[in-house]
Amino acid sequence: MPQSVEEHTGARIARIRKQRGLTQQGLAMRANVSKSLLSKAECGQKPASPALVSACARALGVSTSDLLGQPYAEELRRDRMDALIQPIREGLENWDVALDWESAPRPAALIRADVQQALTHRRQAQYTDMVRDLPALIDESVHAVHTTAGDDQRLAYECLAGTFRCVFTVAWNFGYVDLATVALDRLAWTAPRADEPGLAAMHAYLRAQTTMSSGRYDVGMRVIDRGLRDLEGQDARRPGGLEAMRGVMHLRAAxxxxxxxxxxHADARLAEARALARTTGELPDFGVTWGPTNVGVHAVAIASEMDDFGRAVELAEDVRIPSGWTRSRAGHHWMDLGRAHAWAGHPEQALDCLQRARRIAPQQTRYHPTVRESVLALKRRERARSSSLARFAEWVGI
Known part of the structure; x- marks a missing residue:
């Protein structure tokens, strides 16, 4: 059944807190947050920020997905996405053992073309197309790794790393944190064998992302800084790609x-990223979106996460999304801006932003907890029933 409108993230925190026999003061002390902030989040007066969710999850001994209500099982079943996740779980069981296929694999260059297509689907948030192809690509890449040598084998390892990158994205976005962690471990094993520094940097970038779920931001920062140091003086087949990875790691640190x-510190990291972006321009590589536009949308997102919603709206006025820009990043920007407008008291602008996100990246928008929280906030605050909001809420699953 669709979740109740009252079951926002703050309400889940309150429910699990009571199940643990904790008072608000007790949880606030364990999570190292103010009781006032926790109280307002639980009753829906303030948003449950990602930082608050992570802190409460650690204190309550649950995952952030538990507090966010992910994965959204009913909607996943309705879209038949849940049936596509299990083959990926099975595919990840083997990454280092030769298969017993009698036929030879396709040339690594042909496998790479299909992996690049999967990475394109990832950047464009076309998850159904991507997920459907991943199990076969994982098996074929594993087979190629064990039946080739030299540069073909290195390329096969690069293909395998690309598939694990795709698995991480869909698992993380849909709330399967355990599956995302497995994919990250597989990438850690594969990247050095591909002999490409950019892939090792990708592992650091994604590992730092997982620390956001656990609230270990200090660890994430050290992972990023170590990854940046490891890139210094590196030779690469794709030097532009290394610059892109440097840039996105500074954004991750921000x-x-x-x-x-x-x-x-956030402003300092944004300044470093902005200076690098002025030198490189738009430079997508290694499956990331890098350039001046991405710096701008990150500035908006960071202001929103710090609950400085007025500043987020102000910064967004200077952001211009280029035609043909990566749909996953563009959609995320409109979700972040929609959240800022929702909590700044601008319901019409908030819904407009969320509708834009839906048009650009529908699957990403439908399953993102930021969207659900924004919709719930808008529904709680609406003075007169809005048919547009009701239709959007029904589409999301509320």
Whole structure:
């Protein structure tokens, strides 16, 4: 059944807190947050920020997905996405043992073309197409790894790394944190064998992302800084790709600093990223979106996560999304801006932003907890029933 409108993230925190026999003061002390903030989040007066959710999850001994209500099983079943996840779980069981296929694998270059297509689906948030192809691509890449040598084998390892990158994205976005962690471990094993520094940097970038779920932002920052040091002086087949990875890792550090409410550090990291982006321009590689536009949308997102919604709206005025820009990043920007408008008291602008996100990246929008929280906030605050909001809420699953 669709979740109740009252079951926002703050309400889940309250429900699980009571199941643990904790008072608000007790949870606030364990989570190292203010009782006032926790109280307002539980009753829906303030948003349950990602930092608050992570802190409460650690204190309650649950995952952030539990507090966010993920995975959204009913909607996944309705879209038949749940049936596509299990073959991926099975596919990840083997990554290092030769298969008993009698036929030879396709040339690594042909496998790579299909993996690149999967990575394109990932960046465009076309998850159904991507997920459907991944199990076969994992098996074929494993087979190629064990039946080739030299540069063909290195390329096969690169293909395998690309499939694990795709698995991480869909698992993380749909709330299967356990599956995302397995994919990350597989990437850690594969990246060095591909002999491409950019893939090792990708592992650091994604590992830092997982620390956002656990609230260990200090660990994430150290992972990023170590990854940046490891890139220094590296030779690469794709030097532009290394610059892109440097840039997105600075952005990841800025987000981590924002989660820690360290505005000065976040601004410093954004400044480093902005300076690099002025040199490189738009430079997508290794499945990331890098350039001046991405710096701008990250600045908006960080301001929103720090509950500085007015500043987020103001910063968004300077963001111009280029035609043909990555749909996953563009959709995320409109979700972040929609959240900012929702909590700044601008319901019409908020819904407009969420509708834009839906048009650009529908699957990503439908399953993202930020969207659900924003919709729930809008529904609680609406003075007169809005048919547009009701239709959007029904589409999301509320």
């Amino acid at each position: 987000v981590l600093a924002g989660r820690m409410k360290d505005r000065e």
